[in-house]
Amino acid sequence: MAAAGLRALLRRVRYEVLPVRTTEEKVLAHVPRDVVVTVTASPVKGLEPTLDLVGRLAAHGYRTVPHVPARLLRDDLHLKEVVDRLREAGVDDVFVPAGDADPPAGPYDGSLPVLRRLSELGGPFARVGVTGYPESHPLIHDDVTVQAMWDKREHATYIVSNLCFDPRVLEEWLVRIRRRDVTLPVHVGVAGPVQRAKLLAMATKTGVGESVRFLTRHPSWFARFAAPGGYAPEKLLTRTRNALTDPASGVAGLHLFTFNQIAETERWRRALLDRLEG
Incomplete structure (x- = not known):
């Protein structure tokens, strides 16, 4: 049953990409239309x-x-302009960190x-995502991050959970937020099969996406992720698949x-997917 549940999760994926010159071409060439594509934003590029x-x-x-x-929104007018532009493009889902x-x-x-302002504008998007932190946030206490999810539930x-490389920590976090009556479905954040050299090169740049900056703020995790043999996404998924596929965890993808x-x-x-199906 856990293997079947993991297959279902792998079919309900979201790919986080960075908005650089080659991204559109890469998405068109390799990403099926049934895969959701999320696009990061940079404090440097806006x-x-x-x-x-x-x-x-x-x-x-x-x-x-x-x-x-x-923190990239200048004022209420700017937010309204962003909303109108996205609605015009047919976007019905936004992620608001x-x-x-x-x-x-x-x-x-x-x-x-x-x-709150989006709600006052009539809820222009059918889906609105917020951040969860299985691993401790470098600037915010764990209890505060869990409380923040509760405050945002309405x-x-x-x-969307941020990066986590420790199966035990991820499992405990899922249990913890449910015990605190945070009932929103969770899309579990998992680092893909990234080449070490590519990751190191990107991490030296500024403003290339929240995911890279999050890693650079956690040097011990970065070292584990970049070390030879130190990380493989299938290992994390295999070790946590019981928790990920437990209905009580509320993992949506x-x-x-x-x-x-x-x-x-x-x-x-x-x-x-092929291995799991075989």
Whole structure:
């Protein structure tokens, strides 16, 4: 049963990509139209590259999810402009993290005020995602991150968990948030089969996506991820598959951090599906 459940999760994946020049071409070449594509946003480059790529991928028939960090929004008018632009492109799903811009571009220093404002605007998106942290956030206490998910429950429809490389920590986090009556479905964040050299090169750049910056703030995890033989996504999934497929965990699917190794991620997913089915 666990293997069947894992197969189902691998069919309900989201691919997180970075909005750079080659991303559209890579997605078109390698990502099936039934895979959701989420597009990060950078405090260095702002929202424009994200909105532009989301619009182009949506026009190609992909279900796209833009990251709209609260700290990149200049004011209520800017938020309204972003909403109108996304709705015009047919987007019905957004992911709203706090973001890393320091100082914030406007009055929003966290995601909750943005979520409340979206509700005041009539709930323009059918799905709204927020962040969960199985591993400790470098700046925020664990109890605060769990409380934040509770506070956002009336405005959000799902949680995307950030990177986690420890099966025990991931399992305990799923149990913990359910005990705190956080009932939103979770898309579990998993790093894809990223080449070490590629990851190291990307991590030296600034503003290339929240996923890379999160790794650089956790040097011990980064070392484990980058070490030869130190990480393989199928190992994490195999060791946690009972928790991931337990109905009580409320896991809706997998959120794969591709670090723009899109072809490699899709090949890995298809190969793992084939092995599980065989």
